[in-house]
Amino acid sequence: MTFEQLKEILTNIKAHYQNFAIYDYVVKEWYKVLKDYEFDDVMESLVDHLTSDNSNELPKAYQLVKYLTPEDLKKECESNRYIVSCNLCDRWMSLAEFDKHYDKCLHEFGRKFKNTKSV
Numbered sequence: 001m002t003f004e005q006l007k008e009i010l011t012n013i014k015a016h017y018q019n020f021a022i023y024d025y026v027v028k029e030w031y032k033v034l035k036d037y038e039f040d041d042v043m044e045s046l047v048d049h050l051t052s053d054n055s056n057e058l059p060k061a062y063q064l065v066k067y068l069t070p071e072d073l074k075k076e077c078e079s080n081r082y083i084v085s086c087n088l089c090d091r092w093m094s095l096a097e098f099d100k101h102y103d104k105c106l107h108e109f110g111r112k113f114k115n116t117k118s119v
């Protein structure tokens with residue numbers, strides 16, 4: 001993502017967590033962690049966090065990208081013959097990545113499903 005996109009994400013976090021301070025060193029640190037990822041993916045993670053049981057806690061940069069695929073790897077996947085889409089989250093990835101991804105995704109999906117049902 002671009003630096004502008006990062007600022008948009010941080011502003012978004014600030015909107016939900018008033019005590020989140022956007023100091024220069026915070027911006028630098030977040031950029032270091034998030035720059036390799038796509039804006040839309042990170043925003044999705046943020047929304048997931050905001051709607052989760054942990055939404056009272058400030059989101060962490062590393063936590064937001066934990067299950068995301070870096071942009072360059074995504075491009076690599078596009079030129080890879082062995083790409084699969086996860087039937088739970090509709091994300092495209094290489095077979096090797098899918099092996100690691102599926103268990104985590106299933107867990108996430110179960111959590112989301114539980115949340116939806118309790119509403």
Ligand SMILES: [Zn+2]
Binds near residue numbers: 088089101102
């Ligand atoms: Zn998935």
